[in-house]
Amino acid sequence: MPSLQFWFELASTYSYPAAMRVETRAAEHGVTVDWRPFLLGPIFQAQGWNDSPFNIYPVKGRYMWRDLERVCAKEGLAMRRPSRFPRGSLVGTRVACLGATAPWGPAFVRALYHANFVEDREIGAVDVVAGVLRDLGVDAASVLEQTQGSEAKAQLRANTDEAVARGIFGAPSFLVGEELFWGNDRLDDAIAWAARS
């Protein structure tokens, strides 16, 4: 089956509608999804930004929130602007790395985006992440203990390094072989490309 790499950052606004739809849309075209969590922070820092560009450039940020509202409305997705942005995504992203090949992985990612962008919860907090895992029937204590291990930490660093090496500069991004697509707006194009490959 053709496959698509879905590169996402849990704090990223436009990754939210992409994460909620990618699996269903891909399946409609016979494409499987390889979930690749990474951190945007180190990538932004390399560009000289110590915050989200949506905060650094307020005019762009104001537009983004309105646009995200429209995008979500169009896709029938709930959206409430979080009271804090961006939220820390380190713990959740390490969990997502561990879940990337587990049956609960995609559901965990979607639940965390929902917690952030619909329920306005502090997804950077360990107890919030634990609650989301428990709601999915996952052994939260065991998974969270694993996130402290060197393997989980190395996996996330490797993902972020690979993102940089492959020319990724924002989230969400999609890769089909060497072909890169950036942004929620490119989700359907990326899936069509994968289906043709």
Place this chain on the structure above:
Amino acid sequence: MPSLQFWFELASTYSYPAAMRVETRAAEHGVTVDWRPFLLGPIFQAQGWNDSPFNIYPVKGRYMWRDLERVCAKEGLAMRRPSRFPRGSLVGTRVACLGATAPWGPAFVRALYHANFVEDREIGAVDVVAGVLRDLGVDAASVLEQTQGSEAKAQLRANTDEAVARGIFGAPSFLVGEELFWGNDRLDDAIAWAARS
């Protein structure tokens, strides 16, 4: 008839596919187009950039050229990466201001984008702009003389000031009343919004 403001910068890459399609697509939905040329330079400078962000951030630039190629292919538009980017757009933009309410205005804008992004011509040069005008049967000498007048200069400054005041930070942008849409990807959404208004 409902109308849509189309804000464009002649040096802007993604403004090219938008400019080529906006009038036809809008007409299909009974929407008229108000052509609003402006300069991105002063807007970028206010953000601390003295060049296109696609040059300042080469990873983003590399992606953009490949993406533009795909976008144009999808729309059936020719595209050849210009040997110089961005090209000076001052003279052409002043002409576009004068043409905004003239019958030849939209055709001039499309011809100049074609000269830049298909024919790789130096659209910043007065003789290239003059040639494009002459090909459209316009009195090039008279129009170019007008661009040196204080009225044409004031018109372009006013457009750029208005863009800033209305929250525009990139090109192309579309405005329907107070509703702002940014990017070639939002062309159809903006037209649909105008048609509903």
